[in-house]
Amino acid sequence: MIKNFLMNLLLSFLWVALTGSLSYSGFVFGFILGFFVLWIMNKNEEDRRYFYRIPKIFSFAFYFLYQMLKANIEVAYDVITPKYFFKPGVVRYPLSARSDFEINVLSTLISLTPGTLILDVSEDKKALYIHAMYLKSPEAFVRQLKEGMEKRLLEILR
Numbered sequence: 001m002i003k004n005f006l007m008n009l010l011l012s013f014l015w016v017a018l019t020g021s022l023s024y025s026g027f028v029f030g031f032i033l034g035f036f037v038l039w040i041m042n043k044n045e046e047d048r049r050y051f052y053r054i055p056k057i058f059s060f061a062f063y064f065l066y067q068m069l070k071a072n073i074e075v076a077y078d079v080i081t082p083k084y085f086f087k088p089g090v091v092r093y094p095l096s097a098r099s100d101f102e103i104n105v106l107s108t109l110i111s112l113t114p115g116t117l118i119l120d121v122s123e124d125k126k127a128l129y130i131h132a133m134y135l136k137s138p139e140a141f142v143r144q145l146k147e148g149m150e151k152r153l154l155e156i157l158r
Contacts, residue, residue: 004042004050008034053156060152064109067149071114074134089135090119093128093142096150100125102157106150 008031015030016022039051078085097103107118107128115133122129135141 001050056156075114086133088133091130091138093130
């Protein structure tokens with residue numbers, strides 16, 4: 001997988017060198033073009049993980065940016081209006097993530113989203129305690145995190 005990523009970077013640098021314009025958009029286009037060239041040329045079954053993981057990483061990045069933008073708008077709207085709409089609460093969130101790395105990345109991403117904060121990880125590492133500013137339904141909050149962020153993150157990390 002690392003070999004494919006390094007080869008993809010090399011192809012994107014070659015694209016930038018051949019076009020003669022060192023720009024961000026040229027590099028990204030070269031990376032995407034290199035990805036498709038490597039995908040077409042790939043015959044090894046064990047190297048296929050790279051070609052499934054990269055689109056999932058981009059999908060997760062857009063999903064996370066959307067969630068962050070949505071949370072920022074919700075918090076900003078609540079701050080600039082005279083009436084407060086928040087309903088704070090603490091939720092026990094059961095984890096599907098098992099390793100320390102998975103738990104750490106998930107808790108960091110949850111804390112980066114405005115309106116949420118990780119309070120603690122349980123002793124057995126099977127649950128997170130999350131403070132949410134807008135907790136209308138604890139079950140819906142847990143379901144949204146479970147089916148959204150955690151599921152997509154674990155598809156990338158595993």
